[in-house]
Amino acid sequence: MPPRLKMPNRTTRTHIAFLALPVALFVTFYIYPIISSIHLSLHSWDGFSPSMRWVGLQNYVTLLGQPRFFNAVINNVTWVVFMLIVPTGTGLLLAALLDRGIRGESVFRILFFLPFTIPAVAVAAIWRWMYEPSNGLLTTVLELVGLGGLAQNWLGDPAIVNFSLMGAVAWWTTGFAFLVFFAGLRNIPTECIEAARIEGATPWQTFWKVSFPLLWPSTIIVLGMSAIDAMRLFDVVWATTQGGPAYSSEVLAVQMYDLAFGRFAMGRASAVAVYLLLLSAVIIMPYIYYMSKRVTESEAE
Amino acid sequence: MKRTRLLGALFAGAITATSAYAQDTYEIWHYYAAGSELAGMEALIANGNEAVDEANFKGVIIPGNVVELRRQLQTAFLGGQPPAAYQSSMAFELKAFVDGGRLHPLTEVWSEINGDEIFPDGVQRVVKIDGVPYGVPYDLSLINNVFYNVEIFEELGLEAPTDWESFLATCSALSDAGYQPLGNAGGPFWSLYNFYAPLVSVLGVDGYYQLASGEIGFDSPEFAEALDLYRDTMVSCYADNWSGKTWTQTADDVVNGDTGMFMMGIWVAAYFEQADFLAGENFDVFQAPGTVGKSIFQMDALAVPAGSEAAIEAAGKFIAAAASPEGQAAFAVPKGSLAPNVNVDPSVYGYAGSRFAEQFSEAAANDAVLPNLFFLLPTSVGTELGVQIERFAIDPSDAVKAELMSTLETLRQEALAENAFIAW
Amino acid sequence: MSNALAQRQTALTRTILIVFAIIFAAPLVVATLTSFKSPPELTRVLSLPSELYWQNYQAAFERMGRSFFNSIAITVPAVALSILIGAVAGYPLAYMRGSSGKLVYFLLLTGMLVPFQIVQIPLFFLIQRLGLYDTIAGMWLVHTAYAVPFCTFFMRNFFASVPRSMYEAALIDGCSPARYFWKLLLPASTSGLAALAIIQSRAIWNDLLFAITLTSSDAARPVTVEISGFASSLQVEYGPLMAATLVSVLPVMAAYLLFQKSFVRGLLGGAGK
Structure with a gap:
């Protein structure tokens, strides 16, 4: 062995040993399938x-x-924008409100998290009722409060269906954003908040000037995961509308599925x-x- | 380091500990995952197990629809582990797999069960590819019936309509009385199945087959006329918000007395009965205008993958049992469909079922048994047709109509260039 | 700030929270009511069940049967393994200096871009060649492998928040880097591991795609496949579907309740506190 290439030291060896299995799994289960997809895409x-x-x-x-x-491309991009804003924003709002020491905190916490645990097919089945256009819960409630004119053909109108699906997904995934932000808020040292309060900041100011900047790590996690989920989106759309009516709610993963197995392409x-x-x-x-x-x-x- | 090795050992141990496969059990794959469909399949499999001593058959549910089943089959074919037999639709569904060299010809079983005698002509031709049988039918559903709420019809003094004129009059009477005249549901199938009635009205039986074999264009005046008839009749009668409902939600509307009529496959009768909404009493049925004396049907057959000799032999025995009158009745009665085998005694059916059986034998006598166009067309054309007709039903404007015709015509030309059409 | 104002603000906060709670709960209430309805009652979505129709639960249990235990047998070890692999990969990445560590980290993170639908067919071949088709062990392997990017990301971030001084002190005391990981770092990271456990439990328990592709029999099929069976094809059995859904959510909720205390501390790295 040439002297220049000295044996890596013990720490480096340990590091390499630790990384060996994860990297091997990654190459086998990610890289190989991707190469095989590229290969297939050049064939009929x-x-x-x-x-x-x-x-x-x-x-x-x-x-x-x-x-x-x-x-489908436009739908995917719209989903990214939506997922970055709505579930994230709602989760932050709920976490911030609940962090102020409200009675029944644990009940709220369970309730906000609960939808996140439901499998996608069940989410689809539940929301098919919510969105039933004449007798569903949403239409019924709107009619009860005198806003019947706002009721829509939720899943059957190509101009509306994407928004309806987004509503269902917001219900489903807000729990994750909420959970992460709530954890983030609880991680902020109370001294910081106290200091701000002593200086006479309102709760609103305290939140935006003190808590929010400290929440940056949580925000990064939530935004990143939301964007990734939006690109990969499949289950709920497939189970609710199969991309219809007439492709209007189709995202790329759904189109891929339909081409591969619906049309043998x-x-x-x-x-x-x-x-x-x-x-x-x-x-x-x-x-x-x-x-x-x-x-x-x-x-x- | 030691721990990493431990992890590896854990995996290795787990690998050897599991994965045991019974040798003499043969799988039958299907997507009848729930309700009366599942009951029918379970009865069919029980029938097979009773009739065949040497092998044991097990149903495997592939949750989803035909798309999921194809996906599962694809991986199974590529991996060399296909089931002994599986639920397949007819015509192009079979042809696609035959072309891929994946199906075993059922010539032997077919002659053993005397397939040419026990199945009507219209049924036979969609399970044979170039004259060779590749599927044995067991589940047949008519899709040209309109179901109606008897109470509403009686209240308004309405009779079951027989032609488009009386159909439209019935629609007006229903909507004048505050009912939704005609239910429909979202998705690529239901509008398409409804469209077959105006299509057959315009094209007739021969024209229907010519459209299926690519001889009539989607830009032809006849096809345009069928679209116009569909727009002026059924589409004008559809219930508000129909496209946002599933077919069971629309069936619920009929049960609850909101909607007067619903054109749907005969499986809806089983759904009605399950909700204590009874045939002849709460609901009744008539053939859609333009299809009186004819039958348009959707059908499932058992197909056998090429491969293991033992599995093919076992599947053959299972299929022979499934094709017998007992096997056919075992499935059709709980499922609420018709047995394709003409030797099944019509007395096995209830009120609705015997009506359908009557319709079907009349249609067979008229030589007017029409398979679902969706499966007669090359897969890419049929699937797109479903999507486009739904789109037209939602927005029946001239612009959408023109776009529909040109999109489909382009696909037809492509399919013609590839010689993909078949004269069934 | 006046007392009255503070009170009014609290009241407002409560009101907003309650409105959201109702929105979050309403679909679940409908689902619960549905799970107690007999088939004829199901045609009216918003009606109350006239009596508790337990047959839906009976049907759900009959159908779920073994698959419920398969789900547990798949999820528990797969969660443990995926967290472990994330920790094993995250540890060197949090401590390595230089560009090679960054490159490996970047590479692993790109895995988060991959939509799982595209890996299905090659994955099927792999698993079959390994003799793991339709086995619970195969599901462990797959869930562990596909968790690599996210779990690595999560655990690396967590470890990066652990003060480096702890690591350096341990090395000076003659502790080997591997020993430091097993004996000091992991035990000090329970909150991070717990947070990841909640996320992974939910993801693995609810997986349908891998389950459908890689299992075919009662020997390994998890409960999600059976649940989607109630919801698919032509007919949907809403009663048993909702009953099965509600029952199947319980284990994930249990995991959440079990780990939630640590979750708050662990999600963003708090071992040092």
Whole structure:
């Protein structure tokens, strides 16, 4: 062994040993399937014939010419915006309110978290009733309070269906944001809050000037997870509308599924998957880059 | 380090500890996951286990619909672990898998059960690919019936309509009295199934098959006329907000006396009965205008994957049992569908079922048994047709109609270029 | 600040919270009522059940049967393994200096971009070749593997919040880096591990996609597959579906209640406090 390449020291060896299994799992279960998807996307294949036909980039080109594809892309982007704002904002609001020492805190805490534990198919089934357009809970309540004019054909109107699905997903996922923010608020040292109060800050000011900046780590987690969930969104849409009516609520993962198994177009579905991966990369990569940069920052601390 | 190795050992130990597979049990895959459908499948499997001594059959539910089943089959085929037999739809659903070399021809079983005698012609032709049978039918549902609430009809003194004119008059009477005239539900199937009635009115039986085989274009004046008829009749009668409901929610509207009529597959009869809404008493049924004396049907067959000899042999025995009058009745009665085998005694059915059986044999005599167009068309065309018709039913404007016709015509041309159409 | 104002603010806070609580609870109330309705009553969504129709629960239990235990057998070890793998990967990444650590971390995090639907078919081959198709151990492996990015991310962040002085002091005392991890760091990180346990319990317990792809029989099928069975195909059995859903939520709720104290401290790194 040449002397320059000295044996790595004990710490480095330990580090490598620790990373070996996770990295091996990652390569096997992430990298290999992605490469195989890219391979499939360059072929025309029904999904079960013994042979497939090489078509080059044709699947990619065809998709770019389809309004259906762009509709799904736009839906995905809308979902990202929605997920970054609504469940996150609601979760923050609820956490901030509940953090002020309200009686029955534990009941509220369980209630806000509960929907998050329900499986997606059940969420879909429950909200199919909520949104039943003539006798469902939502329409009934609106009529009871004299706002019957606001009632909509919740899941059947192509112009409304995305908002309806978002409402259901907000109900489903706000619990996560709430939980993280609530934990974040409880982690803020009481001295900071006390100090602000002594200086005469109102609770509103205290929250925005003192608590919120200290919540940044929680916010990062919630925003990142929300964006990732929005890109991967599948279950609830598939189980509630299957992307309908007439593709109006389709997101990329749903389109991929429909092409692959609804129409036996495995190659084209794989091309959708690769586009989805690229789009996620564009939207989420900055976040991941930011997170990995924090490694250096925390080392500097 | 030691712990990491421990983790590996843990995995290895777990691997050897599990995974045991009984040798003589054969799986039948299906997506009848609930209710009367599941009851029917369980009865069919029990029938198979009773009739066949050498093998044991087990139903495996693939939750979802045909899309999920295909996905599961795909992985199973690629992995070399397909079931002994599975629930398959007809025509292109079978053809796709035959073209992929994944299905075992059922010629032997077919002659053993005398398939050419026991199944009507219209049924036979959608389970044979190039004359070779690849599926044995066991579940047949008519989709050209309109169900109506008897109480509402009696209250308004209405009779079951027989043509489009009386149908429209019935709609007006219902809506004048404050009822929703005709229910429908969201999704790519239900509007399409309703559309078949105007389609057959315009094209007739032969034209229907010509559309299926790609001979009539989607930009043709006949097809446009069918769309217009659909718009002027059924679409104009649809209940408010229909597209936001599931078919069971619309069925509930009929039960609760909000909606007068509902054109749906005959499985809705089983749903009604389950809700104590009884055939002949609370609801009754008539054939949609334009389809009187004809039957449009949806059908499931058992298909057998190519592969293991033992599994194919066992599946053959299961299928022979399933095709017998006892097997067919075992499934159809609890499910509320019709037995495709003509030797099944109609007395096994209840009030609704015997009406449907009558309709079906009349249609067979008229040579007017029409399989669901969705499955007669190449998969990409049929699926898109469903989506486009729903879109048109929601917004029946000329712009949507024009777009529908051009989208489908483009797909037809593509399919023609690939020689994908079949004359069934 | 006057007392009256403070009181009014508290009242307002309470009101907002109660309104949200009602919004959050209403769908669950409807679900609960539905789980007690007989089939004819189900046609009226908002009606009250005339009597408690326990048959739905009976049907749910019959159908869930073994799958409920499969879910437990899958979830408990898979949660433990996925947290462990996250900790094992997060530890060096929190302490490594230089660009190689950052690169590995970045690479692992990109896994969070991957939509799981695209891995299905290659995954099926892998699992089958390993002889793990339709086994509970196969589900452990898959859940552990697909948890790598998120759990690594989570645990690295947590470890980064543990004061580095603790690590350096231990090394000076002659403790090996591996020993430090097992003997000092992990025991000091229970709150972070607990927080991750809640998130992972929910994710693994509710998984449907991997379960459908990789299991086919009673030997390994988890409860989500059975629940989705009630909700799929042509017919939906709402009564048993809701009964099964409510029952299946209980274990995750139990995990939440069990770990929630630590969760508050652990989510953002609080071992040092």
